[in-house]
Amino acid sequence: MANADAARPRDWVPVERRWLGLDRATIPPALVVLALAILMAVVVPAVDHAVPGGTRVRAGDEVALRGGISFVPATGWILTDGVLRGREPRAGAGSTATVTDGPVALTVRTAPFTGTPTALLEQIKDTTDALNGSHGLHITGDVQAVQTAGGQRGVIARYRGTSSDGAIAAFVVDGTGVEVVVTGPPDVPGDPSAAIAGMIASIAPEGGAG
Amino acid sequence: MSDHDTLLAARTAALRESGWGEGFRFVQPRNLAFWVYLLLVGAGAVIWLRYASTEAAAYGEVLIVATVLFGLYGALFWWFTQRIDRYAHQSRKLIAIAFLWGAFAASWAMAANANSPILSLWGKAFGQAWSIDWGAGLTAPFTEELAKGFGVLLLIALAPRLVATAFDGFVLGAFIGLGFQILEDIQYALGSAGEQFGANAVDNAMSTILMRMALGVAAHILYSAVFCTGLVYFLGRPAEPRRRGRGLLLMGTAMLLHGLWDNIGGIAGSTGYLIPLLWVVVIGLAFFTVTRAFNLSVPRERSYMRAVMAPEEAAGTVTAEELDTLAGDRSVRKAYRKAARGHADRRRRDHLLEAAHDLADELARSGGRDDQRVRFARAELARLRAGAPR
Numbered sequence: 001m002a003n004a005d006a007a008r009p010r011d012w013v014p015v016e017r018r019w020l021g022l023d024r025a026t027i028p029p030a031l032v033v034l035a036l037a038i039l040m041a042v043v044v045p046a047v048d049h050a051v052p053g054g055t056r057v058r059a060g061d062e063v064a065l066r067g068g069i070s071f072v073p074a075t076g077w078i079l080t081d082g083v084l085r086g087r088e089p090r091a092g093a094g095s096t097a098t099v100t101d102g103p104v105a106l107t108v109r110t111a112p113f114t115g116t117p118t119a120l121l122e123q124i125k126d127t128t129d130a131l132n133g134s135h136g137l138h139i140t141g142d143v144q145a146v147q148t149a150g151g152q153r154g155v156i157a158r159y160r161g162t163s164s165d166g167a168i169a170a171f172v173v174d175g176t177g178v179e180v181v182v183t184g185p186p187d188v189p190g191d192p193s194a195a196i197a198g199m200i201a202s203i204a205p206e207g208g209a210g
Numbered sequence: 211m212s213d214h215d216t217l218l219a220a221r222t223a224a225l226r227e228s229g230w231g232e233g234f235r236f237v238q239p240r241n242l243a244f245w246v247y248l249l250l251v252g253a254g255a256v257i258w259l260r261y262a263s264t265e266a267a268a269y270g271e272v273l274i275v276a277t278v279l280f281g282l283y284g285a286l287f288w289w290f291t292q293r294i295d296r297y298a299h300q301s302r303k304l305i306a307i308a309f310l311w312g313a314f315a316a317s318w319a320m321a322a323n324a325n326s327p328i329l330s331l332w333g334k335a336f337g338q339a340w341s342i343d344w345g346a347g348l349t350a351p352f353t354e355e356l357a358k359g360f361g362v363l364l365l366i367a368l369a370p371r372l373v374a375t376a377f378d379g380f381v382l383g384a385f386i387g388l389g390f391q392i393l394e395d396i397q398y399a400l401g402s403a404g405e406q407f408g409a410n411a412v413d414n415a416m417s418t419i420l421m422r423m424a425l426g427v428a429a430h431i432l433y434s435a436v437f438c439t440g441l442v443y444f445l446g447r448p449a450e451p452r453r454r455g456r457g458l459l460l461m462g463t464a465m466l467l468h469g470l471w472d473n474i475g476g477i478a479g480s481t482g483y484l485i486p487l488l489w490v491v492v493i494g495l496a497f498f499t500v501t502r503a504f505n506l507s508v509p510r511e512r513s514y515m516r517a518v519m520a521p522e523e524a525a526g527t528v529t530a531e532e533l534d535t536l537a538g539d540r541s542v543r544k545a546y547r548k549a550a551r552g553h554a555d556r557r558r559r560d561h562l563l564e565a566a567h568d569l570a571d572e573l574a575r576s577g578g579r580d581d582q583r584v585r586f587a588r589a590e591l592a593r594l595r596a597g598a599p600r
Contacts, residue, residue, distance in 0.1 A: 010233075013240045023240045029367040030242035033360045037250055037315075040324035040353060048327035053334035082338060089339035090479035111406050120407060127408030130268035177407055 054078035064093040067110040067176035072202035073099045074195035104184035113177025117154040120170040150204040217521040224517035227449040229371035230298035231574025243367035254314030269403040272415040276399035297511035308382040311361035312389030320357035347473030351465035374449040376442045376507035383438025387430035428496035437464035
């Protein structure tokens, strides 16, 4: 018996130790690792998807963004990303916020930018085109001027993507670039354009929203 | 049994127990761990390549700069980690397997899938602000340390004789962490390239690269080394008695350090000056912990070196001082170097020590048998001792 063990090549698995041709001793650790991978890649995202989230916007709410920018989200929309003024994290507000109304979403992103709103829109277009290629959003209409209620001047353009239409607006407020992306399916029930226009018009430096 | 026979038996036992010098064959079709490893590393590599090719279209220059700089940075850590594995050397092939696990499977096929959904769940449960302050520190230590650490479970199943001690867990964990860290650093560099809507991409990425290089010394490499040392203690190995308490303490400490690091922004809040102070404190704690884990686990490796080389000392191939230095810690090595009389003597003594290491490795490879390479290694030692030219 001992001689047989000594003569056995290292990679030889005796027949009585096999299950479906595999070394039985290797099955439990391999399955534990596979189970963790499935938990992380499948189960956790599914749970997140199944749990409803977001905060319903109430009258008077104001979304705070990094760079001292804020905007007033439309009442009744759902804030799915970002924080409300007065409830900022200790580390400060983040640079993105998203509010949704059914399939329509409005995302605002802020970052340092020193050029004009037109240059910012061009920069956003170049980066989006490079990252998404033919699958990305393509500006279809003319670029038009837009102004917020507080007098901040910006530009806005309509775009068309493979599965959604919308608009991109760009502002530069005191050295902070503000990108607004509105997305939604081509045929949206109801007309959210007034609510969207109101939110864009409310973009302002800290304390000046509305 | 003569003293010499006793020493030889101890050498054989040490080699058998430690797996030092054992060959490693990666392709093992009858091993399910091999297939799971291939699946997860392959999936992670495909996901990363798709991500990198998309980013390259917009930030190709940043991708090249980040890959080159973090590649050099990683090479430095690779050299250092191999250097501290100076006793019963780990298989280089297994080290490469560990690195790839950290780089592709642990990050891109596992933890990256769970991090965002868990952060989102924290936000749904406690609000976005709470999630921004504390979510990362309560997510990544679990997803990332488990994803990296579970690689060691596969490595044990792939090479049970090569993962024999807690120190093997330390070394393999460090390389898993290194793989994870390099690809995460590249991802952070690419992420910061888009910070200003894609403008000034290289400048933005460079500040992130320099920051990650400066602060990354106490990140994934250290956490994983400590976690995987703890995992081997927790599981126990034939050459390492099971110590569940110690194992849990080390794994928990690695996760705690990771959590503290990720929550520094939340802890400091708007008190900006606290952030660098907390960096120093957490990095200090991380170095203290990794040094403790190293000092706890390395004595067994030193005892293997002593057992393998003791018959050589008895036979006069190496001196007692050289044996003590081979199997000793940093202070012993320092004393050995200090005992040299002048530059030439120090150089000669360094060469003797390196040649003795060569002999130990050859003995491990041959399983303690006197084959041609072992005899040549001994002859090299004799030549150096006599001061004969090559």
